[in-house]
C-alpha cells in the first residue's frame with residue numbers, strides 16, 4: 672500500500688508544479704472585458720480607467736450615452752486610428768491637435784484660421800453650436816443642446832480617440 676500512495680502523491684505534486692509553472696508573463700485576461708479589444712486598442716477595462724482619470728465633469732461621462740449621441744456624427748466622421756476623412760475629418764487624436772490640421776482634408780477658411788488646439792472646453796463650445804461658435808464653418812450640424820450629452824460625447828471621444836492624460 673505504501674508504494675502506490677507514494678506514487679500518487681508524487682503524481683499530484685507533479686501536477687501541482689505543472690499548474691504553477693505557467694509562464695508568469697502570460698497575458699492577463701480580465702473577466703470584466705465585455706468585448707475583446709482589437710490589437711492595440713484599449714480594453715473596456717482600460718477605457719473605464721481612463722474615464723475615471725479624466726478631469727471633472729468628464730469623469731462622470733456616460734460612455735453608452737456618448738456612443739449613442741455620437742451616432743449623429745458618424746455619418747460624417749470616423750474616429751478610429753487611420754480612419755478615412757468623409758464629409759468631416761477623421762477624429763482620431765483630436766484632443767491636443769491643432770484645429771484644421773488633418774492631412775488631406777479640405778477645411779473651411781474659418782477652421783483653418785481658428786488657431787487653437789482642441790481640448791474639452793473648445794469641443795464643448797463647438798458641439799453646442801458649431802456655426803455660432805465659428806461662423807463660416809462648413810460643419811452643418813445643429814448642435815448638441817443638452818450639456819450632459821456634450822459631456823458624454825466628449826468623454827466617449829476621449830476614450831475612443833487615443834487621448835492620453837497628461
Ligand code: HEC
Nearest residue numbers: 743744747758759770771772778779782808809810811812
Ligand atoms: C453633416 C456632417 C457632419 C456632422 C453630422 C458632424 N460633423 Fe464635425 N465636421 C464636419 C465638417 C465638414 C467639418 C470641417 C469643418 C470646417 O472645415 O469648417 C467638421 C469638423 C469637426 C471637428 C474639427 C476637426 C478638426 O480637425 O479641426 C470636430 C472636432 C468635429 N467636427 C466633431 C464632430 C462631432 C463630435 C459631431 C457630432 C456631435 C460632428 N462633428 C458632426 C461635418 C460634420
